[in-house]
Amino acid sequence: RKEVEQDPGPFNVPEGATVAFNCTYSNSASQSFFWYRQDCRKEPKLLMSVYSSGNEDGRFTAQLNRASQYISLLIRDSKLSDSATYLCAINNAGNMLTFGGGTRLMVKP
Amino acid sequence: GAVVSQHPSRVICKSGTSVKIECRSLDFQATTMFWYRQFPKQSLMLMATSNEGSKATYEQGVEKDKFLINHASLTLSTLTVTSAHPEDSSFYICSARDEWRGGPMDTQYFGPGTRLTVL
Numbered sequence: 001r002k003e004v005e006q007d008p009g010p011f012n013v014p015e016g017a018t019v020a021f022n023c024t025y026s027n028s029a030s031q032s033f034f035w036y037r038q039d040c041r042k043e044p045k046l047l048m049s050v051y052s053s054g055n056e057d058g059r060f061t062a063q064l065n066r067a068s069q070y071i072s073l074l075i076r077d078s079k080l081s082d083s084a085t086y087l088c089a090i091n092n093a094g095n096m097l098t099f100g101g102g103t104r105l106m107v108k109p
Numbered sequence: 110g111a112v113v114s115q116h117p118s119r120v121i122c123k124s125g126t127s128v129k130i131e132c133r134s135l136d137f138q139a140t141t142m143f144w145y146r147q148f149p150k151q152s153l154m155l156m157a158t159s160n161e162g163s164k165a166t167y168e169q170g171v172e173k174d175k176f177l178i179n180h181a182s183l184t185l186s187t188l189t190v191t192s193a194h195p196e197d198s199s200f201y202i203c204s205a206r207d208e209w210r211g212g213p214m215d216t217q218y219f220g221p222g223t224r225l226t227v228l
């Protein structure tokens with residue numbers, strides 16, 4: 001089993017839709033969790049950290065479920081500009097992040 | 110967010126040559142930087158952790174003699190791909206930890222990446 005797993009998608013949704021992605025992790029001792037956004041042929045950009053209590057930033061909501069070992073990202077009112085690959089990243093120990101394979105989102109008009 | 114730059118953004122070279130990639134943290138100091146490689150349609154794979162003033166820590170399967178890393182200052186890490194071959198063609202991305210900004214200490218900020226093509 002991979003350390004960090006994501007459904008590669010693509011998720012094809014219409015503008016205005018709500019879409020959610022999950023990311024499962026295998027190490028129960030994982031410390032920190034993040035969602036990154038990566039556009040085609042560009043570097044990943046930090047979208048948000050994921051806190052134990054869950055956190056929201058505008059249309060984006062991130063949740064952590066330690067019992068089931070997954071994090072989630074919910075995007076409300078999808079925009080065309082949300083089309084990208086969303087990478088989850090987990091810090092298990094020390095400084096290193098382990099990335100999931102990414103979930104591709106395509107928002108259609 | 111914190112700003113990380115990389116240079117060059119794109120390089121095309123002949124097989125057998127060496128290529129040097131620079132990664133700079135522009136508005137913060139980074140004792141730790143990371144080098145990743147990403148092949149098309151795949152995720153980022155950590156190659157090595159670069160530590161200022163000490164030797165880099167390489168991930169399993171990454172040849173340290175082929176991918177030379179130097180982190181001589183708190184704002185600069187370099188990756189040299191020695192004797193590059195076509196299979197080394199990839200997107201190389203660095204990141205740096207900003208240990209003093211708000212948020213989890215292990216938040217990493219990425220450079221824009223370097224696309225290497227070896228002919």
